[in-house]
Amino acid sequence: MTVAIVGVGHTSFQSTTPDISFKEQMFEAAVKAYEDAGVNPRKDIASFLTAAEDYYEGYSIFDEFVPDQLGAVLRSVCTIGGDGLLALINGVMQIETGLFDVVAIEAHSKASDILTFPGIVTHGLDPIYNRAFNVHPYFVAGLEMRRYLHETGTTREQCAAVVVKNKQNALSNPSAAYAAKMTMDDVMNSEFVSDPLTRRDISPLADGVIVMVLASEEKAKDLSDDPVWLKGVGWCSDTPWIESRTWSTAEYARLAAERAYKMAGIKNPQKQIAFAEVDDWFSYKELQHIEALGLCENGEAGKLLEQGNFSRNGKLPVNVSGGRIGAGNLLEASALQSVLECVLQLQGRAGTRQLKDAETAVAQSWRGVPTATGCVAVLSSEL
Amino acid sequence: MNVKRRVAVVGAGITLFRRRLKETGKELSYLAANAALESAGMTMDDIDCVVMGTAPDAFDGIHMKADNLLDGAGATRKPYSRVYVGGGTGVFSPIGGWWHVASGLFDTCLVVAEEKMSPCIPHPQTAFRTIWDPIITRPLNPNLVWIFALEMNRYMKTYNIPKEHIAMVAVKNKGNALDHPSAQLAAKITVEDVLNSETMVWPVQRLDISPPSDGAAALVLTSEDVARKFTDAPVWIDGVGWSLDSAYWTNRDLCFPQYVAEAAKMAYKMAKITDPPKEVDFAEPYDPFTYKELHHMEGLLLAKKGEAPQLTADGVTQRDGDLPICPSGGLLGVGNPIAAAGLMKCCEMFWQLRNEAGKRQVSGAETGVAQAWGDLMQVGTVTVFRR
Amino acid sequence: MSEKVKDLRGTRLSAADLESKDTITFRGRPNAKYAWSAGIAYTKYLEELKNGRIVGRRCRQCDRVLVPPRMFCEQCFRATDEWVYIKGTGKINTYSISYLDADANRIKTPILVAVVDLDGASPGIGILHKLGNVDIEKIHVGMPVQAVWKPANERKGSVTDILYFEPIKEK
Ligand SMILES: [Zn+2]
Numbered sequence: 001m002t003v004a005i006v007g008v009g010h011t012s013f014q015s016t017t018p019d020i021s022f023k024e025q026m027f028e029a030a031v032k033a034y035e036d037a038g039v040n041p042r043k044d045i046a047s048f049l050t051a052a053e054d055y056y057e058g059y060s061i062f063d064e065f066v067p068d069q070l071g072a073v074l075r076s077v078c079t080i081g082g083d084g085l086l087a088l089i090n091g092v093m094q095i096e097t098g099l100f101d102v103v104a105i106e107a108h109s110k111a112s113d114i115l116t117f118p119g120i121v122t123h124g125l126d127p128i129y130n131r132a133f134n135v136h137p138y139f140v141a142g143l144e145m146r147r148y149l150h151e152t153g154t155t156r157e158q159c160a161a162v163v164v165k166n167k168q169n170a171l172s173n174p175s176a177a178y179a180a181k182m183t184m185d186d187v188m189n190s191e192f193v194s195d196p197l198t199r200r201d202i203s204p205l206a207d208g209v210i211v212m213v214l215a216s217e218e219k220a221k222d223l224s225d226d227p228v229w230l231k232g233v234g235w236c237s238d239t240p241w242i243e244s245r246t247w248s249t250a251e252y253a254r255l256a257a258e259r260a261y262k263m264a265g266i267k268n269p270q271k272q273i274a275f276a277e278v279d280d281w282f283s284y285k286e287l288q289h290i291e292a293l294g295l296c297e298n299g300e301a302g303k304l305l306e307q308g309n310f311s312r313n314g315k316l317p318v319n320v321s322g323g324r325i326g327a328g329n330l331l332e333a334s335a336l337q338s339v340l341e342c343v344l345q346l347q348g349r350a351g352t353r354q355l356k357d358a359e360t361a362v363a364q365s366w367r368g369v370p371t372a373t374g375c376v377a378v379l380s381s382e383l
Numbered sequence: 384m385n386v387k388r389r390v391a392v393v394g395a396g397i398t399l400f401r402r403r404l405k406e407t408g409k410e411l412s413y414l415a416a417n418a419a420l421e422s423a424g425m426t427m428d429d430i431d432c433v434v435m436g437t438a439p440d441a442f443d444g445i446h447m448k449a450d451n452l453l454d455g456a457g458a459t460r461k462p463y464s465r466v467y468v469g470g471g472t473g474v475f476s477p478i479g480g481w482w483h484v485a486s487g488l489f490d491t492c493l494v495v496a497e498e499k500m501s502p503c504i505p506h507p508q509t510a511f512r513t514i515w516d517p518i519i520t521r522p523l524n525p526n527l528v529w530i531f532a533l534e535m536n537r538y539m540k541t542y543n544i545p546k547e548h549i550a551m552v553a554v555k556n557k558g559n560a561l562d563h564p565s566a567q568l569a570a571k572i573t574v575e576d577v578l579n580s581e582t583m584v585w586p587v588q589r590l591d592i593s594p595p596s597d598g599a600a601a602l603v604l605t606s607e608d609v610a611r612k613f614t615d616a617p618v619w620i621d622g623v624g625w626s627l628d629s630a631y632w633t634n635r636d637l638c639f640p641q642y643v644a645e646a647a648k649m650a651y652k653m654a655k656i657t658d659p660p661k662e663v664d665f666a667e668p669y670d671p672f673t674y675k676e677l678h679h680m681e682g683l684l685l686a687k688k689g690e691a692p693q694l695t696a697d698g699v700t701q702r703d704g705d706l707p708i709c710p711s712g713g714l715l716g717v718g719n720p721i722a723a724a725g726l727m728k729c730c731e732m733f734w735q736l737r738n739e740a741g742k743r744q745v746s747g748a749e750t751g752v753a754q755a756w757g758d759l760m761q762v763g764t765v766t767v768f769r770r
Numbered sequence: 771m772s773e774k775v776k777d778l779r780g781t782r783l784s785a786a787d788l789e790s791k792d793t794i795t796f797r798g799r800p801n802a803k804y805a806w807s808a809g810i811a812y813t814k815y816l817e818e819l820k821n822g823r824i825v826g827r828r829c830r831q832c833d834r835v836l837v838p839p840r841m842f843c844e845q846c847f848r849a850t851d852e853w854v855y856i857k858g859t860g861k862i863n864t865y866s867i868s869y870l871d872a873d874a875n876r877i878k879t880p881i882l883v884a885v886v887d888l889d890g891a892s893p894g895i896g897i898l899h900k901l902g903n904v905d906i907e908k909i910h911v912g913m914p915v916q917a918v919w920k921p922a923n924e925r926k927g928s929v930t931d932i933l934y935f936e937p938i939k940e941k
Contacts, residue, residue: 021809119801532866
């Protein structure tokens with residue numbers, strides 16, 4: 001596979017943005033991305049993909065409202081009903097067919113427009129089997145977290161340490177919405193939402209838009225001095241039945257990683273991956289995802305995290321950007337936020353949080369409750 | 384740009400289309416997927432990845448509904464993508480499947496399109512309340528049919544088209560659907576029936592409109608190598624195209640669907656078609672409304688601007704005419720479970736090109752074109768299939 | 771359907787089946803509420819509607835005046851440049867006569883709907899609105915119309931601050 005990211009653009013991530021519409025935010029991110037890639041969307045970009053879900057937007061058929069502000073009018077535009085990384089992967093496939101050489105990807109969150117977020121998540125539960133309980137939909141995460149802690153011996157403290165780390169990391173990310181200096185006690189003593197899950201184990205919602213420009217090998221070399229190559233991609237959906245899932249391991253992430261690593265020629269991820277951006281919608285999810293990606297043995301992530309293995313100066317930094325917990329939960333766009341961080345790090349553009357000598361990174365996404373769907377991408381500064 | 388790999392269709396399946404079916408969306412997906420696999424002589428073990436096409440979540444009443452439907456579509460523990468362009472999704476879903484295989488990442492892909500419109504009450508159209516811009520359009524309390532009536536009127540006025548010619552589309556398609564076992568609204572009717580049917584939103588009358596429906600359809604796509612293993616008669620996806628116009632539809636001239644023309648040009652270029660009316664043997668343009676079939680024939684460059692109605696009046700578009708249009712019976716006859724209806728058109732091309740369409744068979748079918756349309760009269764999706 | 775396929779799949783339900791209060795259906799209503807940010811362009815548009823004026827945005831590169839206004843030009847892909855006030859008059863681009871409400875229920879008194887190309891906006895730049903105070907038989911494409919506003923104290927910053935468009939007496 002020979003597709004590269006040649007431009008990125010994004011807004012800052014903020015808890016609320018009442019003064020500006022999603023269209024105006026998209027326009028800002030798109031202008032920045034095209035400028036970064038040195039392309040004119042009206043002339044140089046053949047295809048545009050947006051990651052969106054109607055109920056997050058409050059519109060049916062949201063793709064109606066996408067083309068104008070992306071410079072995509074009367075071009076090939078589509079929505080991927082998935083996260084930003086799935087949109088990116090579909091863009092990669094489009095380029096791989098030989099049909100297009102430059103493609104743009106957009107993902108966004110205007111979560112502050114949603115007044116009833118738990119109601120929206122509940123609407124994702126199976127209407128016949130899982131909706132009748134009249135309980136906050138994060139009960140699904142509570143069930144999963146309990147089983148994960150039970151089977152692996154991971155502690156609530158270790159989960160809390162994820163929150164402390166990611167909020168701390170976000171302090172060095174000027175785009176982050178929820179950077180904070182937080183203590184273990186702050187997390188441990190926050191109120192339960194669905195025991196054992198507390199309020200601070202949950203990533204807070206934020207608004208933001210990310211746009212990326214992808215290009216074929218030839219075009220990438222032409223457009224960019226430091227393209228970031230997509231070495232491997234994988235994605236997978238496990239069963240939609242929450243009753244019959246493997247709660248302790250994130251099988252979708254494991255299977256997606258298997259595919260991506262195979263494509264990228266990664267045999268020993270712990271050695272070959274320099275840093276990772278993984279989904280941390282909930283604190284325990286980061287640990288579960290680190291394990292699914294093979295960045296440590298199953299059940300070891302909590303302990304290693306406590307020991308600093310996944311800190312910014314640790315052996316294998318995870319979520320240097322701050323992740324959803326620190327940068328803000330951007331709904332479908334957090335997947336692209338993970339990719340964005342990989343790109344900035346691999347190009348040496350990560351400012352005060354720049355990692356040294358990082359050549360290969362992995363970005364991983366999960367779509368949130370109630371799904372068992374996610375993607376993995378391996379990125380490298382080397383072709 | 385040159386496409387690296389040729390992609391084949393080796394199986395197709397479809398359910399009944401009805402106003403209400405007992406099956407859930409998952410179950411409908413399963414029925415169609417299974418029928419397609421059976422016709423290909425395959426099982427789910429042969430399938431590398433799945434693409435889902437399904438229109439707004441508001442119909443099924445499930446947020447992120449593709450994630451709910453996925454086990455029905457056979458996607459459990461497989462790579463799974465939902466591709467989405469509103470009403471254009473049905474014909475777009477095999478395009479999504481096409482790039483999964485043409486990219487070289489996969490050798491086989493199951494494409495499933497599902498629509499379960501009946502859960503939305505009081506009427507499936509209630510779901511369309513939320514397709515509008517909430518700030519400048521929703522306060523006017525619009526009905527979806529308004530904008531199509533506005534487009535139809537603009538089309539009629541611009542080219543001075545008599546309503547009788549438009550009504551002939553309903554007569555033809557409902558008649559063609561008499562030979563389609565899945566059909567919901569097959570009937571032998573007359574032009575007078577259409578013109579005398581009750582006015583919904585003038586100039587759109589009852590018999591100008593396709594019905595809301597439940598239903599599903601599926602296709603199996605493979606690489607060239609794999610296709611040869613499973614069948615002697617693969618059908619090839621030789622052209623794909625899609626285009627999305629501005630959201631500000633009141634700022635466009637509605638007399639011509641430029642977005643369809645852009646999509647068609649892209650697909651024809653890939654299929655190396657330079658003279659569409661000559662090189663295309665039959666077409667399945669999107670016909671949720673009578674006038675749309677004509678509008679879309681023009682967008683597909685199968686007729687000159689404003690001339691599709693006359694071709695229809697002259698019988699050219701009949702199943703035994705020079706350019707059969709919607710031999711399946713279309714949405715007007717077979718029904719309109721949105722995404723499934725679009726994929727039904729691709730299924731029809733598969734059966735026609737394999738000479739399996741029975742009473743619906745058009746003679747000498749070598750190249751077919753299917754097209755769907757959606758959003759705010761804004762998106763065109765086009766596929767060219769060849770035997 | 772292929773002639774090779776014999777069985778037809780799917781189980782049909784009647785309207786009565788669906789409406790019966792048994793296990794065939796499971797009812798629910800989503801708790802989905804939103805407060806959409808109008809943004810810079812629409813906020814100004816709504817504020818000016820409240821003032822009884824229609825405002826658009828000009829793109830100096832293609833020299834088009836866009837209504838409703840937006841902060842970017844989709845053709846040139848650049849920021850638009852300035853606010854432009856538009857007259858409340860225009861011509862009917864196309865129209866229809868609706869006997870359906872938003873839930874597809876039939877209504878006795880039809881709603882008259884039109885796209886009105888506004889004077890002062892660029893050619894073909896229209897807005898969706900209703901017609902009123904007009905003889906249905908006389909409505910035609912190209913008919914000159916003008917906005918009829920709500921009284922100032924009843925306007926709230928909405929497209930409904932314009933009640934409808936009515937014909938201008940043709941001289
Ligand atoms: Zn311009």
